């Protein structure tokens with residue numbers, strides 16, 4: 001009995017140690033997995049770090065913000081006339097991870113620019129559909145290269161047309 005009482009704290013201590021180790025292992029594991037899952041290059045960093053961000057990441061943020069304001073305008077039935085020419089620099093902007101600049105990237109980037117062009121030529125009745133299609137082009141590329149922000153991008157779409 002005495003020895004049992006003596007060993008009880010030891011057991012509690014060992015259990016605690018195991019839990020702590022398990023926790024440690026889990027967070028270690030997570031750190032290891034995260035970059036491959038989301039692509040180390042494409043997390044949505046908050047707060048933003050202007051020194052560490054690639055040209056492409058900065059352009060993407062601008063594209064995201066432009067999409068938000070486009071959506072607001074389209075809700076009011078207005079389409080800003082100026083096609084954002086600077087988004088063409090999606091081809092030349094340096095990414096965090098240089099290996100993303102493949103032939104597939106090029107094709108998907110052109111698809112996106114085409115979608116934007118189609119949107120800028122839309123009739124009033126087609127605005128929401130064409131806007132959603134242009135957002136889908138963002139998602140298509142993200143599925144291939146950078147799944148991290150997809151959840152956020154999907155929210156840009158109109159759910160009712």
Ligand code: HEC
Nearest residue numbers: 041042043054056057060064095096108109112138141149
């Ligand atoms: C042709 C491929 C492609 C298209 C099209 C594309 N993206 Fe991206 N996006 C990327 C890649 C690659 C990154 C990673 C950039 C980096 O870190 O260098 C990225 C990063 C991002 C990020 C994270 C930026 C950050 O803070 O690090 C957001 C948000 C984003 N894109 C939104 C969008 C939106 C919105 C659109 C459409 C309007 C879009 N993307 C279209 C490939 C694409």
